[in-house]
Amino acid sequence: MHVVIINGSPRVQKYSNTEKIIASFTKGLVEKGATFESYAVSDRQSWERIREAYSKNEEILIALPLYVECVPGLLLEFLETLPKKDERTRLSFLLQSGFAEGCQLRCGEEFLEKLPNYLGVRYGGCLVKGDNFGIRVLEEEKQEQATKPYQAMGELFAEGDGFFREEAKKFTGPEYFSLPMSLLMQVVFKTFGKKIFQKVAASWGCHTPLDEKVWEI
Numbered sequence: 001m002h003v004v005i006i007n008g009s010p011r012v013q014k015y016s017n018t019e020k021i022i023a024s025f026t027k028g029l030v031e032k033g034a035t036f037e038s039y040a041v042s043d044r045q046s047w048e049r050i051r052e053a054y055s056k057n058e059e060i061l062i063a064l065p066l067y068v069e070c071v072p073g074l075l076l077e078f079l080e081t082l083p084k085k086d087e088r089t090r091l092s093f094l095l096q097s098g099f100a101e102g103c104q105l106r107c108g109e110e111f112l113e114k115l116p117n118y119l120g121v122r123y124g125g126c127l128v129k130g131d132n133f134g135i136r137v138l139e140e141e142k143q144e145q146a147t148k149p150y151q152a153m154g155e156l157f158a159e160g161d162g163f164f165r166e167e168a169k170k171f172t173g174p175e176y177f178s179l180p181m182s183l184l185m186q187v188v189f190k191t192f193g194k195k196i197f198q199k200v201a202a203s204w205g206c207h208t209p210l211d212e213k214v215w216e217i
């Protein structure tokens, strides 16, 4: 199997969580004897090359982050430029997000499910998983730990059934948090979470409070 992988994040590859997830996923692919070529829509200069790869190959995987509950605008813009193909081509998706509950990603998943039909191609399923906010701010070793589970999904994908198998469905994790868990999450977000966000912002040169109401100054 040869897979064309397209990173659908607007973030440049160096800072993209999706890119780190792809790196782990492709380890699994290669482990099982598959080959791949990968592209990123964040690099507009490469769009022509991506379209060419899309046209010439039959196994396409778009890996993307959830942005405002759905597909990033830049990826939509790119998708509008794709040519129509036929059912010999299979289009699958790896959808990842910040929030951890599966329910957060279902709107995006529903949109993606409909997309292959518009393009005339076959749907290969959608791997859905959240809890990925922090990957890019982790140290390299921790990034590898955080993305390691995607390696097994790469191995699964290389077996040829897309993301329709039970293991891929289970990969999402909890659909909803229990009430005690969601209360705990709210407390954590409002206390430690807030401090961590502020610390990360400071390391990027932002020293004003993140909840500053600039419109009131």
Ligand SMILES: Cc1cc2nc3c(=O)[nH]c(=O)nc-3n(C[C@H](O)[C@H](O)[C@H](O)COP(=O)(O)O)c2cc1C
Residues within 6 Å of the ligand: 009, 010, 011, 015, 016, 017, 018, 019, 065, 066, 067, 068, 069, 070, 096, 097, 098, 099, 100, 104, 130, 132, 133, 134, 136
């Ligand atoms: C503009 C923007 C909107 C986002 N919207 C959501 C969202 O609606 N739900 C969610 O769970 N995560 C959301 N996220 C978090 C991203 O999905 C998450 O951090 C992802 O890992 C980013 O991948 P990337 O670095 O490859 O772009 C958003 C992030 C950004 C920058």
